[in-house]
Amino acid sequence: MINKTFVVAAIAIGSAVALTRAAVPNPEITARSIQDPPRQQQPRELVLALDNPSYQPRIGIPDFVAGGDAELQAAAKTLADVLAADLDFEKEFLVVDRKASASIPAAATPETIPWDSWRQIGADFVIFATMRRSGAQFTIDLKVLSTRSEPVGQQKFGSEYSNCAMNNPRYCAHFISDDMHAKLRQLVGVARTKIAFASDRDATRQAGRPDMGAIGKEIYISDYDGANQRPATANRSLNINPTWLPDARGLAYTSYVSRFPDIYITLFDGRPPTRPAAGTDVIQNTLPAVSPDGQRIAFASGRSGRYDVWVVNRDGSNPRNLTPNTPNSDEGAPTWSPSGSQIAFTSDRTGSPQIWVVSADGLGPPKRLTSDVHADAPTWSTQNYIAYTLGGGPGHDVAVIDLSKMETRIITDGIGSNKQPTVAPNARHIAFVTTRWGKEQIAIIDFPTGKSLRRVTDAGNNTYPDWSPVPGGTSNATNRTARIPQ
């Protein structure tokens, strides 16, 4: 039996992100597990089980049954395509290419599924899903059936997802993917996460300047898979370095909208952003990083001369210099450890920029983590590694420090310049900026393989990516470490 719980309520807490100008939260999708009574399993079935962590079950995803409603059929097509891509992304399942399986006749009932065809194409399991519409919403009844059970077609997973929005089947697919990964693979899926970044795609030439390259940048937000890219700022100035609040319900970022850099926090609620670092033209602040509890902001500021790492409370109280003893070097680019007890940052106190770490209260001497030609932009993952930009050649590459072994290695492939990594909340993927396609674009690779390159952006130059937390937290699944598929 896959899941002994008869009813599991998983609640998606609205949308991770809604725009300042158009707050449209996603509906609260609910999942209700539907289980067949347990049956005797064959030994071969146990090996090929849907929840065997050392096996990558092969899943076929035919079109879902949607009746005669053309809109519902369109939603069904999107749902199946996006669910296939979401499941493929984590590689916990080997998804049979939907184009390859398109020739297998669709079945209106589980009993009429052509099992031989699915086995021939290599599927251990087939998803059978029926959708029914209720106004602007639909419900999907999804089953995962075995092609190899005795008798064939035994149900291994079943759930009914209600309150899916007709106008947002992608989110419904993301929810189902995260639910399947949590319940079948004990994995925090990232299908509902988003990536924030800075983009010059609006080509807002700055007025009254001699420099032709002075193009404004706005903060943009994309779904993790590149869908739904939309602006989160619209001030036509320079906005960089977005960083998510830990509940994924807001962003901190650097804006030059007042003609000097300061840190802004927006909750996408239409209210003006707050400015916890209280910048002025002589107290300038940049490169924010929000603590895991959301209560403190670390950032770089040159207010005492050279750049230092400062920490201020979210409400603007108690600004303090974390690196006061290095008046002749620059410290910046802070990142918090997952527990919030330490901060890694960049310092050029030994000549070239390197990654250092210090306790978040500033007590004790900082410790140096890298010995590279040029190291910058550290980002601390949830799985005890720090990814960062490694410079030194004609371009950059993304490197990783394994904190348990204190070993570093390059994870990008050296094609183009690769920089500014951000790590997915399950630590199995790294998004970064690459110039391999010409302009600066955001791409994703898997950790630790460095493979499965996927492109996220294509319009303009896109930099400073930051991967959101999982909306609603990750309490419904433990976080398994990365598994390398065969």
Add this chain to the structure above:
Amino acid sequence: MKDAFWRLTIIAAVLAIAAACGGKKPPVTKPGPDPFPSTSVPADPNPVVSTPPPPTALPVPPDANPNARPYDALSTDDINKKSILKPVFFLYDSDELDEAARKTLESNAQILKEYRAWVLTVEGHCDERGTPEYNLSLGDRRAQAAKNYLLSLGITADRLKTVSYGKEFPFNPGHDEGAWQQNRRAQFMVTAK
């Protein structure tokens, strides 16, 4: 007499700055590996022999007629677009003012002494090669270096703000050494006149 006084003042200021910089940070040939040795930059297949943009400022002789104030008719936007205050340029990964940069700043200081109402922001900019985060601090150092030299030339601090744009606002959006030379700069933007 007046010229001689200024010459001495400038020489003294240059020496003072040189001494201060020398103590604080060694010049370009600093110990340890250069973050991005220029030898590792591949040869540009289409080399552009580039020099900083030609000066567009009208010459202001030291003994200019105080009644001839050619920039009074210009808006701040025009002053900035025409680069009446000329930018100064830096070597790779350096915030040192070389002789050409100091001469440019001295010329800018002359204009600022003629136009005492001008308030400006000294912007520090970088080429695209360093990491974007490091470039924010490098740009800040460049802006501070230019500002400090203007201070030493007698321009008052209340007229000089600084800001770093890192690599975000290149003068020339190209990707070769010619563009990079133009982008490693401190740029002077008049905000009030």
